Structure formats: C-alpha cells, structure tokens
Amino acid sequence: MRELLNSKRVRRNNAWYYLILLLPLIWYIFVFVVPMVQGIGLSLFRWDGLSPDKEFVGLENYKTLALNTPKFWPAFFNSIKYVLFVVIGCVIISIFLSILIYQKSRLNNFFRAMFYLPCVLSTTAVAFMWNNAIYNPNIGILNRSLEALGLDFLTHVWLGEPGLIIFSIGAIEIYMNLGTSILLFIAGLQDIPIELHESARIDGANRIQVFFKITMPLLSPTTSLVTVLTMISAMRSFDIMYVLSNKTTQVLATFLYDEMFTFRRVGTGSAAAVVLFLLVLVMNGIQKLIIKEDV
C-alpha cells in the first residue's frame, strides 16, 4: 500500500519535473537543436540561401570542398595551426602562472583578479587594443621595443604577413583564454593534498622534481579539462580573426562564414561547418587518448 502511494507520488512528481523543464527545453530546441540539425542537413544540398529550390546533391559539397575550393585547405590547416598554438601556449603559461598564485593570500587574490581581467572584455575591443597598441607597425609597442633593443631585423607587419598572422591572432586568443585556464588550474592545484609536496620536499626533492613527479600527474584531470575547453573555444573562434584579418588569411570559422553569407554557397559553407565540428570531435578524441583521464 505504502509502496503504491509512493510510486504514485513519484509519478506525480515526475510530471511536475517535465512541466518545469518544458519551456526551457522548447526554447533550446527552437534556437539550437533545430537549426543545428538543419545545418548539418544543408551540407547535402546545393543552395544559395535565397531561392526556393534546393537541390539535393548528397556528399557532392564535401567533394567540391576538398577538390575544387582552393581556399578550403589553407583555412583548414590554419585552423589546426591556430588551435595547436593557442592550446599549447595557453596550457603552459597558465600552469606556470597558476602555480605561482594557487595558495590563498591577499596578494594572490589580487593577481588572480588581474589575470582574469582580459576575459571580461569584448573581443572586438581587445582585438582593436592589440591591433593598435601592440601590433601597429607605426606606433605599436612590439616593433618599437624591438627597435629600441636593436633587433630591427625582427620587426614585422604582424597582422599583414600571411605566415605570421595566425600566430599574431593566436596570441590574442591566448590572452583572452588565459584567465579562465589559470583559475581552473588553481582549482585543480588546490585539490592536491599539501602533505604530498611536503613529504617529497623532506625526502630531498627539489621544486622542479616535485613539479614533474607529483604536481603534473595529479593535475592531469585539470590539464585535460583546460585542453578541451581551450581547444573548443579556439576552434570555433571567429571574432578576432574576422575583425583583424584582411580576409586573405582565413581559418575554417571565417572561411565558412564567407562561403555562406558573402558568396552564398550555403551547401559548401555548411559542409565546412560540419568539418569544423568533426575536427572538434577528433581533437577531443586524440586528446583523451593522450591524457587518459575522463573530464
């Protein structure tokens, strides 16, 4: 009897839960799920985005992309270069900095807040800041300091040279991702019991040994998490590239936007978007193989 009552109550409760999640779920389906599925579907059609007739072409768009779109492969490899540069740079710098400030102290709180500051600024604003204050060939700090140091031969048009622009923009991406990564690493470092460090130090290990033998292995779940998050955000990063690049250098995200909205080749654009998505999945998979730890 009691059980019957119980199950009745559970069922009634469940009905309430469904009612509660109904509105947000419908919202999500309308804005995200439906367009997403359609987007994947569009990669199988030839279409200009305007006319009523869509022609089903199967995997033709993917073939066109791979064989007959000269801009695709450069964008593809630029994306990979960009992501690798950003992830490696971001992880190394943020591990280093988080180790310096993970202990609780007022001063460390101050530095944490400073390091996170770039993350709250809009990408357009940060892109312009870098473009003018750092990279500008006339007034920018970078070239000027190189000249002042007598290293004139190292000066560049940082956002103008095709081989360089990916890394110049990647540096801005790192700058904007650093704060979050540092804080995530701090969270990870605080979970490592201090006794482990202590006993290692008492046994005569130096700082560097402690770092590589104890801290790094115990930190690997966080490293894994930060890698995945940075990778995803770098892979779909669009804003900085769009604002600063002169369109001669593209990554997948900007390439496909041009395909869809400028050249009105919705099919190949969507196919490139699917490739971008698959790249995220593949990189995620590879990363999980390398660092065998689930996030």
Place this chain on the structure above:
Amino acid sequence: MKARSGSSYKSDKVWNIVRILILVAVTILLMLPVYPVILGAFKPEKEMYTNLLGLPHQWVTDNFTTAWVKGNFEKYYVNTLIITVFQVLICTPLSAMLGFALSRKDLYGKKIITLALLAGLTIPAQVAIMPLFLQMKAFNLTNSIPGLIITLVGYRLAFTTFIFQRFMSAVPTEIEEAATIDGCSIPKLFIKIVLPLSQNVLSIGIIFNVMYAWNNFFFPMVLISDRDLKPISTGLLAFKGENTIQYTLLFAAIAICTVPIMILYIFMQKYIVKGITSGAVKG
C-alpha cells in the same frame, strides 16, 4: 607553503621574491594592450606618435564627446543594456528550472537532454548559423532586439543549466522526499527550498550571463545590420569602419565600450574568481 613556515627552507624567501617579481612583470605585460588605449583616449592625436606609453602631456576629453556622438554610442549602449538585462532575466530562471529538473537522478529522458545540452557546449555555432538566421527571418526576428535576446538566451541555456545542475545535484534527495511527504508540491520545493539554497550559484550564473550578453559579437553581427539596433560589440566594429585611422578617437570609443565593464568587474571579481576556482563554472 604556509604550513611549512616553521621548518624553514633557505630558498623560500628568495623564491617568494622571485615569484612576486615574475607576477608583477606578467601583470604589466597583460595590461600592455589595455592601458595605452585608455590613456591614449585622453591625448591629442599628435601625441600618439611620440608618447604612446606615458601619461598625456596635455589632457583632452573631446575624443570622448566626438566618439560618443559620431559613433552612435548612445544607441549602442541602450541596446546593449536592454539585451543584457533581458537575456539575464530570461536565461537565469529558465536555466535554473532546467537544472533543477535535471538534478533529479531518476528522471526519464535525462540522458538525452544532457547530451543535447553538451552538444550545445561543443558544436560550433557556425554549424547552425544559416538555418538560425533563416528561421529568425521567417519569424521576423532579424534586425530585432527581441530576436537577438531569444538567440542569446537559447545559446546560453546549456552553459548556465550545467552551473545550476551541478549545484542542485548536491542538494540531498531526502530534502525533496521529506518535503513532498509533508505535502509540499514540486514547484514549491523548487521556489521555497532549492532556489534559496542556490543563491551563490544564482549570482554566479547571473554574472557570467551579463558578461556573455554584453560582449557577444557573433550573433548580433549575423542577426542585426540596422545601425540603430546594434549593441556595442558590433557597434565598435562599425565605428572603426566609419572613422578611419584616428587613433585617439578609436581609443576613446574602445574606452567607452570597455571601462564600464571593467568597473563592474572590479566589484564582481571576487565572485567571478571564486565561481571558477570553486568548480561551479567550467569554461
């Protein structure tokens, strides 16, 4: 390191000084793109070429007034405020509801919903942008602030829901059982018990949504082309396009767009930093 302070390592003091020196240097490096721009906004244009890093020799404020008027920033600001306020007002309760429902272990269909939400965190928005644009157009929601708000809410649901779900899952099911046996309905349980318990994550959710809605660039760029409906993120880009190469003017415009959010950040940084380091927010 504190715990050990009794048993002294000779190198600790030296290390601490080195550590702080490194941190100060990094802080200066990180501010290097920011502060010449903010200071530059107060300089006359010709000083840009001779004095980028120093304080202005001659303080001027007309850059701000010129940029403000020329750049349509009044409109951009009002739009951004409306977008941010409504995004937060809608997204936060919706995510709290979804997070609450998903925090129940036995809910049928929980897995598939969670998977769909995870997809929202991983799949690049570019995959869906064309259909989204067309769908919004079909509903007459392009070039419309409500349309942009609807989109920003939808795209932020997954992220915010997980913040709530992670926290609400930690609320013991006994509380729910006890409450329902006492005749408390589920909506009441949600509003009277679980939500008040979630106050901290609630504020974290709000702060992160404010930053998202304020700064988002991609969706307003695709959905809004009307100059008077733009938020500051795309408005700033438009300003750059309209006013070529006068550094100080652009710097003033950048300052107009970033200084308010920086001031807000100074007051909120404690919660933001805590939110991430406590594991409530990932990414």
